[in-house]
Amino acid sequence: MAVDLCVRQAMLVAIPHLRAFAISLSGNITYADDLVQGALLRGLENLDKFQPGTSMQAWLFTILRNQFYTDMRRRRREVEDADGAMAERLAVMPEQGARLDFSDMLAALAQLSVEQREALVLVAAEGVSYEEAAQICGTNLGTIKSRINRARTRLAELLDLVPDEDIGPDRLVRATLLMHASM
Amino acid sequence: MTMPKVAQKKLGGIGELHAARSKLPHQPALPPDVADSLGERLRAFYALLMNDPVPDPFIRILEAMDGTRRANNGR
Numbered sequence: 160m161a162v163d164l165c166v167r168q169a170m171l172v173a174i175p176h177l178r179a180f181a182i183s184l185s186g187n188i189t190y191a192d193d194l195v196q197g198a199l200l201r202g203l204e205n206l207d208k209f210q211p212g213t214s215m216q217a218w219l220f221t222i223l224r225n226q227f228y229t230d231m232r233r234r235r236r237e238v239e240d241a242d243g244a245m246a247e248r249l250a251v252m253p254e255q256g257a258r259l260d261f262s263d264m265l266a267a268l269a270q271l272s273v274e275q276r277e278a279l280v281l282v283a284a285e286g287v288s289y290e291e292a293a294q295i296c297g298t299n300l301g302t303i304k305s306r307i308n309r310a311r312t313r314l315a316e317l318l319d320l321v322p323d324e325d326i327g328p329d330r331l332v333r334a335t336l337l338m339h340a341s342m
Numbered sequence: 343m344t345m346p347k348v349a350q351k352k353l354g355g356i357g358e359l360h361a362a363r364s365k366l367p368h369q370p371a372l373p374p375d376v377a378d379s380l381g382e383r384l385r386a387f388y389a390l391l392m393n394d395p396v397p398d399p400f401i402r403i404l405e406a407m408d409g410t411r412r413a414n415n416g417r
Binding site: 176253279 | 357365370371372373376377379380381384385386387388390391394396397400401406407412
C-alpha cells in the first residue's frame with residue numbers, strides 16, 4: 160500500500176518539527192513529547208480526514224496545537240521549567256554559549272502570550288508561510304501578522320537586543336502626538 | 343516599505359514623523375539589524391531542538407502502524 164508508506168514517511172519527517180514546536184510552545188520536554196505522541200496517534204486515527212495533497216506536517220501541527228489549547232483550558236497549564244534546566248534535558252547537550260542563548264530564548268518566549276508565541280515560532284523559526292500559520296492557529300492573516308510584529312518587538316526587548324539610544328517609532332509617535340497637542 | 347524619496351525631501355522632519363506613524367500597523371517596529379539578529383537567534387534556538395534525536399517511542403508508533411497494515415495485506 161503505497162499511500163500508507165507515503166503517510167508514514169511524511170509523519171516521520173514531521174516528528175522533529177512537531178517536537179521543536181511543542182517544546183517552544185510549552186517549555187517542557189516531557190509534556191511536549193506527550194503532545195507529539197498524542198498528535199501522531201490522533202493523526203493515525205483520523206487519517207481518513209486528512210486531505211491528500213495538503214501538508215501532513217501542517218495538519219499534525221494543527222492537531223498538536225489544538226490539543227495544547229484544550230489542555231490549557233482544562234488544567235490551566237502554564238509554561239513550566241523555562242528557567243534553563245531544560246537545556247540539560249536535551250539528548251544532545253549544546254556547548255556553553257549556545258546553551259545560554261538557548262535558555263535565554265526559552266525564558267523570553269515563555270514571557271510572550273501563547274498566541275504571540277505560536278505565531279512567531281511558526282513563522283520566524285519553523286519557517287511556515289503567514290497563510291499556513293493563520294490556518295494552523297485558526298485565525299486570519301492580519302491577526303497573525305500583528306501577533307508576530309508584537310511578539311518580535313517584545314522578544315527583542317526581553318533579550319536586550321534593542322539599543323537604548325535608538326529612537327524607535329514608539330517614541331517618534333509620542334513626539335508627534337506631543338507636537339500635535341501643543342499646536 | 344520606505345517612504346518615497348521625493349515625499350521625504352518635501353516633507354522633511356515632520357513628514358518622517360508622519361511616515362513612522364503611518365507604517366506602524368504593518369511594519370515591525372524593529373530596526374533591520376535587530377530584526378535580523380532576532381531572526382538568527384530564533385532559528386538557532388529552533389535548530390537545536392530539531393537536532394535532538396527523535397525518541398524511540400515515536401518511531402515505534404509508526405512502525406506499529408506499518409506492521410498492522412502489512413498484517414492486513416497478508417490476509
